[in-house]
Amino acid sequence: MTRRPRHSMHKYFHQKYDLWSKYDQGIRMDRESWYSCTPEKIAKQISERCDHFYNKDNRKSNENKTKSVIIDAYCGTGSNAIQFAITHFDYVIAIDINEKKIAMAQWNAQVYGVSDKIEFICGDIFEVMHILQMRFRQSNNEKIQAIYMSPPWGGPAYIDQPVYQIDQIPGILGLMQKCRQLTANIVVYLPRNITIRGTVDLGSSSTEECYCIEYFTPQKWKVKAIAVYFFGDRQLDCSKSEGNENSPHLTSITNEIQKYILKKAVDVQVNKKAQFGYSK
Template identity: 30%
Template sequence: MKEQVAPAGSSAGEPPQHEAHLARLSNTPGRPSNLMGPAARLPLSRECKHYNSSYEMPDNLQKYWHQRYNLWEGYDDGIRMTDDAWFGVTAEPIAREVAEEMASKTKQRRHKPKVLIDLFAGAGGNTIQFALSGHWDRVIGIELSTPTLACAQHNAEIYGVSDSITWVHGNCFDFLNRLVNYPDTLDNSGGAFWDEGVDDIPLQRGFEIFASPPWGGVGYEGVEVFDMETMMEPYRLTEIAAACRPMAHALFLPRNGDLAQLASLVPDGHKTKLDVVQYCIQGASKGLVAYFPAQDDQDHGKA
């Protein structure tokens, strides 16, 4: 179900100055002193599990057993996840629809972004579908947890898209801080992150972002309207959105997320309407995605 959310009459305030904001989120004051490059292939650890029956699962995961083929159509091919990843992985049909929607939106622009960055890659559910779409020259998946990233790399091999994905083991905001403010601190040897020429064009024309942040906090199913400033942990909605500007970005959020908060993120004076889509499986909403256009789309029409 798709909705369009008009800009709010009064915004939540201007985002912090971009460089300082990203530096704070990335815990990196000033210019990074080291190069950040692609992750090595990580070995699977004992935390990278493939369950063969619900009886093998912890009690709090057993309800997900019957959803395994919704989460991964190729589950029986040896998909691996950490126990925590069962809570956060996007169901494969939804991940595929999100990839198609993002591809459709970029096709409407004069300058199609060539690189898709998945800020919270998790076990790879969304990242893999972005790669399978074939729409972007390169997909970058960023994950902080070592065992979770090992699962994502393994799962990408099962789906046959390892060569289309560059994995990054680290803080996604550290990566963004480097991309926006210090691109020479990213090791792009051999075109690992982007092909020649992409770094010569504005960020919003070369890159776009997908983010499915951890929701945390109060159980979102227990509240009528989910406050994405106070209930989302460890990052607030405004922090994530500000970090993604000026690039187009799609945010996967709780199905009962506060639409007024989303509307407040559209800058004052802009006529752009925000597309918000509820994604469902068998009639049950699993979350909403808010699609924010690139900054120059908002300012001057399609970029």
């Protein structure tokens, strides 16, 4: 059973059912997880987005029964990995460098009944990504549909900063390059005060890349966090559109995304001015 946090953490304890709907069934967390795990409704929203954006077409055309895989690169105590396992992905690879957090995540996955759909790996994220790159290069029956990252933000102190810079997250740009060797479909969960320039810097430096920024506002008019969805260079969409050679994939992709986001903004309110564009 998770211990009640100390006095300075009481505000997080009062949000326990926002973090985990099954908190009373034995959810396990350490102190850091009280302020670092993704609230369940937001985790669910992100998992549904990932399934729709990255996995829907695979499910429709999957004649060879290729297993769809999503990677949670900083799984912590499992809040996102569990929601990914609940959606239509065949299985989740959940990675964390902390053995205790991995053990807690495994337990929490059992509480939610999805432990059989999650492969937990304890290790350095760069080393694990290198191993996974070799593994999936040789695999014909499983495919990485997306990679999700919620890297450490440096604790609650980020809230007091007027602006949060992307280089405050150690190694994030190098990790993005590493992830792109596995897939162009990447989601990054970031602080609400991150600079827009910082989100653009996460994009590929070698090609134009379509991205979408989603704002999560579980409390009205108060943004809690953002998620940046990267889609790579969707050249296949260009042949279906006319006009400037750089505009078709932005138009075709973002119209679908925007329509879907506004339609599905029920469990978690979403800023209807979600931003779309290219990173270069």
